Amino acid sequence: MGKVWSLLFLMVPVLGVGVFLVAPAYGHWLPKDVSAHGHMIDHLFNFILWLTGGVFVATEIALFWFMWKYDAKRNPQAAKFTHGSHNVEVAWTLLPAATLLFIAIYQMNAWAQVKIFKPDMPATVEVTARQFEWRIRYPGPDGKFDTRDDLFTVNDMHLPVGETVLIDLKSADVLHSFFLPHMRMKQDAVPGSKIPMWVKIKEEGMYDLVCAELCGWGHYKMKGRVTAQSREDFDQWLAQLQAEQERTQEPEKPEE
Amino acid sequence: MAAIPHAHDDAHAHAHEHGREMSLGKFLTTYVFSFDHKVIGLQFLFSTLIWFSVGGLLALGVRWQLAWPWTKMPIVGDLFFSSTGGQISPEFYTMLFTMHASIMIFFVIIPILAGAFGNFLIPLMIGAEDMAFPVLNMMSYWFMWPAFLCMIASFFVEGGASAAGWTGYPPLSSVHSAAPASHTGQTLWVMGLIFVGVSSMMGSVNYMTTIIQMRAPGMTMFRMPMTIWGMFITAILQAFALPVLTAALFMQLMDRTIGTSYFIPEGLIVNGAPAGSGGGQPLLWQHLFWFYSHPAVYIMILPAMGMVSDMISTFARKPLFGYKPMIYSIAGIAGLGFIVWGHHMFMSGMSPWLGTTFMVSTIMIALPSAIKVFNWLATIWAARIQYTTAMLFALSFVSLFIIGGLSGIFMAATPVDIFIHDTYFIVAHIHYVLFGGSAMGIFGGIYFWFPKMFGRMMNEFWGKVHFFLTFIFFNGTFYPMHILGAAGFPRRLADPYHYETFQHLLPMNQFITVCAIGMGASQIILAANMIYSLLKGPKCGRNPWHANSLEWTAPSPPGHGNFDFQPVVYRGPYEYASPLVDDDYFPQTRPPVEGEDKLAHH
Numbered sequence: 039m040g041k042v043w044s045l046l047f048l049m050v051p052v053l054g055v056g057v058f059l060v061a062p063a064y065g066h067w068l069p070k071d072v073s074a075h076g077h078m079i080d081h082l083f084n085f086i087l088w089l090t091g092g093v094f095v096a097t098e099i100a101l102f103w104f105m106w107k108y109d110a111k112r113n114p115q116a117a118k119f120t121h122g123s124h125n126v127e128v129a130w131t132l133l134p135a136a137t138l139l140f141i142a143i144y145q146m147n148a149w150a151q152v153k154i155f156k157p158d159m160p161a162t163v164e165v166t167a168r169q170f171e172w173r174i175r176y177p178g179p180d181g182k183f184d185t186r187d188d189l190f191t192v193n194d195m196h197l198p199v200g201e202t203v204l205i206d207l208k209s210a211d212v213l214h215s216f217f218l219p220h221m222r223m224k225q226d227a228v229p230g231s232k233i234p235m236w237v238k239i240k241e242e243g244m245y246d247l248v249c250a251e252l253c254g255w256g257h258y259k260m261k262g263r264v265t266a267q268s269r270e271d272f273d274q275w276l277a278q279l280q281a282e283q284e285r286t287q288e289p290e291k292p293e294e
Numbered sequence: 295m296a297a298i299p300h301a302h303d304d305a306h307a308h309a310h311e312h313g314r315e316m317s318l319g320k321f322l323t324t325y326v327f328s329f330d331h332k333v334i335g336l337q338f339l340f341s342t343l344i345w346f347s348v349g350g351l352l353a354l355g356v357r358w359q360l361a362w363p364w365t366k367m368p369i370v371g372d373l374f375f376s377s378t379g380g381q382i383s384p385e386f387y388t389m390l391f392t393m394h395a396s397i398m399i400f401f402v403i404i405p406i407l408a409g410a411f412g413n414f415l416i417p418l419m420i421g422a423e424d425m426a427f428p429v430l431n432m433m434s435y436w437f438m439w440p441a442f443l444c445m446i447a448s449f450f451v452e453g454g455a456s457a458a459g460w461t462g463y464p465p466l467s468s469v470h471s472a473a474p475a476s477h478t479g480q481t482l483w484v485m486g487l488i489f490v491g492v493s494s495m496m497g498s499v500n501y502m503t504t505i506i507q508m509r510a511p512g513m514t515m516f517r518m519p520m521t522i523w524g525m526f527i528t529a530i531l532q533a534f535a536l537p538v539l540t541a542a543l544f545m546q547l548m549d550r551t552i553g554t555s556y557f558i559p560e561g562l563i564v565n566g567a568p569a570g571s572g573g574g575q576p577l578l579w580q581h582l583f584w585f586y587s588h589p590a591v592y593i594m595i596l597p598a599m600g601m602v603s604d605m606i607s608t609f610a611r612k613p614l615f616g617y618k619p620m621i622y623s624i625a626g627i628a629g630l631g632f633i634v635w636g637h638h639m640f641m642s643g644m645s646p647w648l649g650t651t652f653m654v655s656t657i658m659i660a661l662p663s664a665i666k667v668f669n670w671l672a673t674i675w676a677a678r679i680q681y682t683t684a685m686l687f688a689l690s691f692v693s694l695f696i697i698g699g700l701s702g703i704f705m706a707a708t709p710v711d712i713f714i715h716d717t718y719f720i721v722a723h724i725h726y727v728l729f730g731g732s733a734m735g736i737f738g739g740i741y742f743w744f745p746k747m748f749g750r751m752m753n754e755f756w757g758k759v760h761f762f763l764t765f766i767f768f769n770g771t772f773y774p775m776h777i778l779g780a781a782g783f784p785r786r787l788a789d790p791y792h793y794e795t796f797q798h799l800l801p802m803n804q805f806i807t808v809c810a811i812g813m814g815a816s817q818i819i820l821a822a823n824m825i826y827s828l829l830k831g832p833k834c835g836r837n838p839w840h841a842n843s844l845e846w847t848a849p850s851p852p853g854h855g856n857f858d859f860q861p862v863v864y865r866g867p868y869e870y871a872s873p874l875v876d877d878d879y880f881p882q883t884r885p886p887v888e889g890e891d892k893l894a895h896h
Contacts, residue, residue, distance in 0.1 A: 039758075043681050043689075046765065050693050054773065061777045066802065068713070068780055069795055079709045083780075086707060090700035097696050100671050105689065110611065110678035117871035117878070118676035122616035122669070130668045131619075135661050141707065142657040146650060148709035153646035169472070169565065211564040212466040213576060215641060215716060219782035219795055224712050228576055228643040229465060230559025246795045250716040250784050252459045254466060254473050255385040258787040 040109030044102050051098035055091065069219045072245070072266065074202075074238035076222035078148040086141065152222075157236055162203040163195065167214035167227040170256035172247060176276060189279050193262040195247065198272040202238045215251035218264060226251050239266040327436070329428035330854055334435050335414030336747065341438065342406040343821075345397055350814050352394035359387050361800075361807035363789045385475045387788040388457040393449075395460030396483065400490045401445065403732050404590065405438065407597040408497055408532070411739055412525045414747065416501055418845035418852060419522050421510025421861035426503040434496035437489055444486035448479040456483035459786065461587070464557035464579050468549040471565040484547045491540045494532055501529040510844065512863030516621075517882065519843045519867040520614065523621050524600025527628045531589045531596075535632070539586030542579060549574075580642055584635035592631045594728060596624055598735030599666060602688045604867070605742050606670055608841045609685035610677035611878050613868040616669040623662035623669075630659040640708050641715045649708050656706040663699045667692060678871070678878070682839070683757030687738030690765055694730025698723055701776065716786075719779020725772045737764070737820065744824070745838045749850040750831030756823045763816035770809030774802050840879045843867040847883050865890070 061067055071080055107113065164183060166173040174195045178187030197203055207216050209227035216235070217224045225235050247262030267275065316324070328334060358367050364381050366372075371380025413431065417424055425431045448455035453475040458467035466472045467480055505518075505526045518526075545556040553571065557579045560572030607614040614620065636644060636652030670692045679685065701723040705711050714720065737760075744752045783796050790796045837846040844867075848857050861883050869880035874887050 040679065040681050043686060046762070047689065047693055050697075050769065053769075054697070057773060057777065061780075065798060066777050066781055069782055079713055082707055083704065083710050083713070086704055086710065090703055094696060094700055097667060097671065098693060101674075101689070101693055101696075104671065104674045104677070105679060108610075108674060108677045108679050110680050113678065115676075115678075117610070117612040117678045119613065119871045119873055120615070120676075121613045121868070122619065122672070126672070127616055127619045127665070127669075131661070131665055134664045135658075138657050138660055138703075141703065142654045145653070145707050145709050149646065149650060149653070152709060152712060153649070168563075211562060211569075212469070212472050213463055217716070217782075217784065219713070222713050224641050224715055226642045229562055230575065231643055233643050246793045248782075248784055248793055248795070252388070252463070252466065252786045255383075255388055255457070255475060257388070258384060258789045258792055261792055 040105065040111055044106035044109070047098070047105055048102040051095050051102070054098070055095060058087070058091070071220065071222060072239055072241040072243065073221040073223070074240055075148075075152050078151065079222045082145050082148060085144075089137070089141070156234055157202055157204060159202070159204050161206040161234070162197070164206040164208065165195070165216060165227070166208045166210050167216065167249070167253075167260075168210040169212065169254050170249075170260040172216075172260070172262040173210075174262075176279070178280065187280070189276065189283060191279065193247075194265070195262060196265045196267060196272055196275050197237075197239055198269045199239045199242055199266045201269070202236055205235045205237070207233045207235055212253050213251045214249050214253045214260070217248040217250035218245060219248065220245045221264075224250055242266050242268065327432060329424070329432050331413050331417050331425045331428070331431060332747070332852065332856075334431055335410050335412075337435050338405055338409030338413060338438075339411075339747075341442070342402050342410060345401040345442075346406075347817070347821075349394055349397040349402055350817065352390050352397065354810060354814055355382075355390040356387070356394060357807040357810045359390075359788060360790070361804040363791060384788040385457060386454065388786070389454050389476065389479075391786060392457050392459050393445075393455050396456065396487075397445065398728070399460060399590070399594070400487060401438075401441070403594045403728060403736075404494065405490075406736055407594065407732065408494065408501070408525065408528060409435070409438075411521075411597060411601065411736075411743070412497065412501055412528075414743065415521055415845065416504055416525055417508065418746070418848060418856055419519050419843050420505060420508060420513055421844045421857065421863065422504060422508035423855040423857065425500050426507055427500045430496050430500050434493045434500065437493035437496065441486040441489035441493065444482040444489065448482035448486070451478040451482065453477050453479060455479040458483075461583060462546065462579075463583075464546065464549065464574075464576050465562060465564065465569065468546050468557050469562065469564050469569040470550070471567050471569060474565070481547070481550050484543050484550065488540060488543050488547070491536050491543070495536055495540075498529040498532040498536070501525055502533065505529075510861045510863055513844075513882075514863075516618070517863055517866045519600070520603035520617075520620060520624075521597065521600040523624055524597040524603075527624050528593050528596045531593055531628050531631065535586045535589040535593075538582050542582035542586075545582075546579065577639070577642060577644060580639050580644075581635070584638045585632075588635040588638065589628075589631045591727070592627055594732050596627065598691065598732045598739075599624065601739045601742075602691045602735045603670070603673075604841075604843065605684050605688035605738050606673050606692075607868045607870065608742075608839055609680045609682055609688070610674045611680065611870045612673060612677040613866075613870055614669070615672035615675075616665075617866065617868060619665055620669055623665045626662035627659060630655060630662070634659055637706060637711075640711045646708075653706060653708045657703065660699060660703055660706070663695075667696055667699070682741070683752070683754055683761055684738045684742035684839075686758065686761045686765075687734050687741065690761070691731055691734045691738065694726055694734060694768070697773075698726030698730055701726060713782065714779050716784055717779040718775040718783045718785060721785055722772050722775035722779055725775070729772070730768060734764075734768075737761075740820075740824070742839070743845075744827065745834040746845055746848075746850050746852070748828055748831075749833055750827050751834050751838060752827040752831060753823050756819055760816060760819040760823065763819070764813060767809045767813035767816060771806050771813055774806055778802060837881075840877070842869060842879050842881050844882055847881060 164175045174191045176189040177183050207227045209229045214227040245264045249260035366380030456479050457476040548554040555570040555574040558570030558574040562569045634656045637656040640649045863882045872880045
């Protein structure tokens with residue numbers, strides 16, 4: 039039976055690699071990236087995939103081979119009486135340690151670009167998450183928030199392409215998470231905090247805005263949409279929004 | 295508990311009498327409120343296995359909804375949702391995954407490793423007659439019962455059990471109006487976890503003391519089997535990390551009941567109503583929770599690593615490769631385990647600078663895990679492998695832990711985590727570690743030590759069928775989740791197909807669910823094998839596997855006081871294939887033979 043069991047274990051690397059080769063061909067893979075920074079994240083994903091893939095195949099094949107070869111029923115040789123080897127231990131400690139340290143340092147720049155080095159600019163839009171919708175607010179013509187000409191929408195965010203925009207993220211009630219799969223962006227919204235995010239979108243289109251942190255029974259339906267459009271279209275949309283808002287709203291500015 | 299064999303039933307004289315005419319008081323002290331570590335271990339074993347099946351059924355509910363969303367769920371649909379034609383509610387779905395994880399982590403994996411195997415094996419493997427504190431030991435089991443009752447009750451209170459995720463993040467978990475359905479359920483959840491914590495702490499203190507104080511003559515620290523090392527370091531981890539969780543749970547309990555605001559910031563408007571008096575910080579809970587719950591991941595794997603090391607060496611008929619490096623790796627994992635909790639919080643709003651330091655420590659914790667894998671592989675190199683069921687499960691631990699370990703590197707990489715955080719990539723990772731790792735190790739442990747626990751062998755043929763099906767269906771269930779995660783498929787959504795981005799992933803989810811049902815059904819084989827073997831399995835002698843460690847020198851099952859002689863230890867537990875003796879094993883208690891001192895330096 040040793041052969042059967044070895045072959046069963048061999049299926050792990052064979053099918054394991056196979057799945058990762060076939061899945062992208064059928065569209066089961068990272069969604070299309072439309073952000074300026076996303077390529078860094080995708081590159082790191084692929085880099086780690088190749089590296090861990092190599093280790094995965096090597097260790098799983100070794101496991102299969104030892105299982106196949108050293109089956110007590112078929113292998114007449116006595117087991118080797120050894121308790122280990124100092125040199126071997128040193129080698130397989132230092133080699134992975136160096137590799138891991140390299141991975142750690144190699145990714146720091148991408149993280150800093152996406153999350154640490156905040157561009158010095160006013161926020162284009164403010165998003166307040168609440169059960170179970172995304173309240174979107176634009177500063178309006180005066181470029182300032184908390185003034186009478188602020189513009190409001192719900193679940194419908196528009197952003198200009200080709201330029202960096204700053205998004206302020208807040209929450210009115212519980213934790214939520216602002217997840218744009220196509221822009222490789224994710225940030226939890228925390229009540230009591232205002233957290234900045236920034237992105238430069240490369241391509242026009244409509245993209246899903248997903249809530250990625252459990253926020254209650256309606257978590258699944260907390261769906262928003264990001265419309266990425268040219269600067270002209272975006273400005274036009276804002277103007278239209280303003281016109282509508284002035285028509286429907288009388289003097290008092292609604293709070294929330 | 296009626297199935298527990300006579301703990302007193304050993305070679306000694308009076309064994310037969312109390313089988314028939316046992317008074318009620320004697321029955322209670324022997325089988326129910328027993329001080330004997332073996333009975334307590336078996337009590338833990340049976341309780342946690344029952345919870346295992348409950349947790350598994352909850353998971354199948356989750357899988358049903360993800361494969362056939364909003365269709366009539368079998369059984370549950372007719373019982374509770376007849377008004378909607380069997381279609382479950384999103385509240386119910388939220389409860390399913392919350393309780394699945396809570397039960398599997400706090401009521402299955404932690405107590406089955408420490409409570410069941412720890413209790414049963416520690417005194418036997420170090421040559422002690424019982425635990426250092428038998429009464430405390432008994433209490434550690436009976437403190438699980440208030441926890442069990444809280445959890446059971448929470449399913450039946452109005453609105454059902456907790457639905458705030460197993461991580462119980464506030465404000466969702468601490469403000470009533472945020473999750474109006476699971477009002478009492480969440481409070482019971484918090485109380486249940488506090489009781490589990492008390493139980494674990496009692497166990498942990500006892501294990502540390504027993505291992506330090508009660509070892510047989512000659513059993514030096516570096517002659518202890520890896521199982522004991524795993525249990526010992528786990529007990530230390532538990533003792534240092536658990537108070538933090540307990541404190542956090544009390545804070546949440548007070549936020550829920552007497553109106554404190556440890557985790558609730560000012561000005562919260564939930565469901566249109568102001569909540570809390572303010573001044574709290576939601577991230578505080580996350581720091582406290584993960585300060586325990588990340589080390590808890592190691593609490594859930596280190597004992598299994600120890601057990602697997604023992605099984606592999608025994609059935610490879612070869613000494614464990616790198617015994618000391620293996621111990622140092624466990625210690626390294628435990629030490630580093632205290633400074634990596636922030637990797638659960640990369641997207642939480644915690645300072646991204648702090649994220650960088652947690653990233654480095656998290657990546658480095660892959661190192662001791664890698665060293666362990668290499669040593670296991672080197673152990674089966676040039677070995678003489680016996681393919682018993684226990685060995686197959688132990689080898690599958692290695693194979694699947696490799697996947698779970700490597701997928702961890704993706705999440706540790708902060709930029710990659712931006713995309714895969716809270717997706718099915720994480721679900722795949724945790725199940726490869728906790729099911730592919732811990733649960734496979736536990737299954738192996740059951741097959742390996744069952745003869746010692748009950749004096750009877752389990753059926754090997756059905757054991758292998760169980761292994762084969764579990765291994766196939768496990769991979770069929772969890773491997774594709776890596777792909778789902780790469781496609782961004784989020785966790786915890788009752789209907790992910792609400793989003794256009796994820797609609798094409800439905801067929802893959804249906805495949806996963808079919809495999810999950812197969813995996814669940816395969817466990818019936820294990821249950822049937824255990825029950826049948828308990829009653830009818832062939833009787834075994836003391837040492838059916840020809841293993842070296844001390845528990846195999848005691849009778850099967852061991853009587854009260856464990857050993858019918860005073861064990862004295864002369865060597866480590868892994869002297870297989872020693873050239874000094876004719877047998878291919880060399881028990882720890884066999885008196886020294888000529889030439890052994892010279893060989894000791896190997």
